[in-house]
Amino acid sequence: MKFWRLPLDAGSHSIPIGELHIIKDRCKGCGFCIEFCPNQVLKEAPEFNKKGYHPPLVTKQGECVNCNLCEIICPEFAIYSVLKEHKELTAEDIAGYSEK
Amino acid sequence: MKIRYQPIVPFNREAVDRLIDEQHGLHPDDQYLKPGRIPHIWCPGCGLGVVLNTYINGLKMSGIPIDRSVVVSGIGCTGRVAGYLNMDTYHTTHGRAIPFATGISLARPDLSVTVFSGDGDLFAIGGNHFIHAARRNINLKVICVNNFNYGMTGGQVAPTTPVTARTTTTPYGNAEASFNLPYLAHASGAVYVARWTTFHARQLVNAIAETLAINGFTFIEVIAPCPIGYGRPNKIGSGLDEMIYYKENSVVRNGADPREADVSLRGKIVVGKFSEEKRPTFREDYEEKVLKKFRRTEG
């Protein structure tokens, strides 16, 4: 589906932007957060943590929408997100989601 | 007889406090966890941490304060849940979490009592207690983490192990039929029956919050990966592979007849909220039909 213009009510919607916090040394490297992040914000860090696992790494800063799925699916309480700001909806965002 | 005791090493609180992870408090949910108890004992890829996490989030959503919450668990990997929560928690004997919790719930009807235990604990050794507590409609929130095997003892057959699945005590494949837990719970009289997998974390948080608001015997089955005891011998792979399997093979059917919710080794997993009904709890009926007869009116 493509939009030919920005929806008229775009001003009343916004995109939450989350800031991810990773407590690296708690991670046991299960990969749940990386796999199930709806925006694929995370990837495996190349380095080991203290326990010898690869914790997640934020690759696309600013693309976390603070859905906090990673937070509730993490078995180790090693990741959480906090709301940083609300971003106004732009034509690019609409286009971006439409492509998905 | 003369007794020569071994010397006693006294309890050293400072030494114990030193064991508290320096990272304790970094996560906003750490206030729900007992200081010094994380990291937990569960394997990488195990689903139990997810269930613990979703329970905390469900509790937050329900608005019930931790001072009014009690968790009782049995023995096994899931039994360890109680030890991590920063509230009144009771880690009882194998299979006996439900009757122990029944005592607490009847003694303190104002408290919210959740029973956390595994499929083996609740349905093999504790099966009788489960059906009777459901029949009586004791006000308990039962969360059964089903990983299809006995994890703590190294992956033996459980009453939930699907036919043909391999465990250390079914080396040629399981020849026994398994329990369909939602059907069993529903037939026994549970007033709320749902099943989710650990992949459905968000639905699970909602379901836990929903049951915490219900007065009665509620049942949530959480299908969870056990990469060591179940995933590996059955060639499903890692915990993550099991999670992906749930994602790809789960069918959400709210209101489905629990009779149709059987789980097989490689089949689809029906998930959803299967039933909810209202009926008086044991305590309510006891109050109304028995205690009221002897209650002195004020003044």
Added chain:
Amino acid sequence: MSDSGILSGEFFMNGDEASAEGAISAGCRFFAGYPITPATEIAERMARRLPQVQGVCIQMEDEIASMAAILGASWGGIKSMTATSGPGFSLMMENIGLGMMTETPCVIVNIMRGGPSTGLPTLVGQADVMQARWGSHGDYEVIALSPSSPQEMFDLTIEAFNLSETFRLPVFVLSDELVGHMSEKVVIPPPEQIRLISRLRPTQTPDQYLPFMAGENLVPAMACAGEGFHVHVTGLTHDEQGYPQTVAQVHERTVRRLVDKIRFNTSRIVRVEEFQTADAEVVVVAYGCTSRTAREAVQILRSQGRKVGLLRLITLWPFPEETIRRTAQGIKAFIVPEINSGQIAYEVERCAQGRAETVLLPMMGGTIHTPEMIMEAVKEFLP
């Protein structure tokens, strides 16, 4: 009936009923049980009486559940009890161990019948004495009381609650079918004459409180569910915070305290009744229903001029070692009639340390000794 629910007055009731009334008088407000002869009358009486005092009585699905439920209720802050007989007592053993390890005050009444297995459901036995002492696995010390009349069923059930609250453990009332089913006059005193003890409560703030840290009396203060202390209670070996620890040092400390809190307080707990032992040359050691027969025998023998006395054990566990040791000096023999193949007799022989001979009069159950059986045994030493 007073506000406390205590039925003060004189009654003609059986031992089971008296035990239930003792529990109500002690402030017990939760009973969980499963029907079993000859203890059913306790459950029936509790089912009728507890609602009158706004307590809860529940018939569970088995004795395993009953035992678990009374532990739960005790942690809910309520005095709780169950009652059973041999087969049910066997099923309770696992959670009795949990009660010992988690230091949970509660009372278990065992109306002993003939065993092993289903044995003689309606007939008397005294063969669970060692099971009460050692029945659950692992190390712990127990308290077991042995009533010999309905009046004592009342009195000792209250005493059992007081001991369980004082020392924080499940306490046994180890009665038998004869005493349980026998009716006699039972005097229930007015409430102000009944001495009650309640568990020690924490005085610290939740931050400072350590749930299994005991003071000099070795008994920790107990914070119950919903009181804001966030206690973790586990059957695993745990440290003073209640956290599981797989460390030998912690195990040594924890189990030693479970044992020592009873061992070091034995003199406070033990109760025996001595009858004409001062100048006795032979002493009969008996408990429960058997002590009544022994008393009859001793009285007849005394009237014949034979120097015989009776040591009636009111406390079976901890065993009154000191009394036996002291009595053994200067007597010829202990005669131990019991309705089993020999349980307490071994303890008597152990404590006599060879100073006096020990003669066991075993009886496998189903009936009690006659006074003549005991008299014959005494006469071998005092012809």
Added chain:
Amino acid sequence: MTTINKTEIRLAGFGGQGIILAGHILGKAAAIFEHLQSVFTQSYGPEARGGACSADVIISEGDIFYPRVSLPRILVLMSEEAKNTYGRQMAKGAVVLIDQDLVQLDAVPEGCSLYKIPATRLAEKLGRTIVANIVMLGFITSVTGVVGYEAMKEALFDSIPSGTEELNLKAFEKGYEYGKKQKSESCSQNPE
């Protein structure tokens, strides 16, 4: 120093006749309303109804230790099976009381005495055979005098469900009068 003035009583019949209740009332009358000591024990098989059962009561002025009845001085028999099971053992000079329609017994050992009452038939005439035990209690009271009339009546009222007082009292009085009459007849026959 041995137990003094001890009276051993055995009531035997079949389960369902109210033998146990009768024994309980007798024990209660002595312990609570006569301020004596009494012990009540029972023996029964596993069946709730029908098997032979006995209720044993010991009444004494002093403490009672050994609780078993060995040779009853008062023996009450209310069924043929009970007679076969419990009817042979009695003390010298025992008093034997039977329900004459249910027990065939014409002779007792020398020195013992026998009293007969159609307790069940009398109860039936009152409308309920289940009060045969209470008829028998009245009979025991007047024949043996082991506890007084008033004490027995008080114990009776203390032990029965409310609403049944009238019937039970009638039954008790019936047995009591029947015994009184027989007692005076036997006294006139055997003046001792």
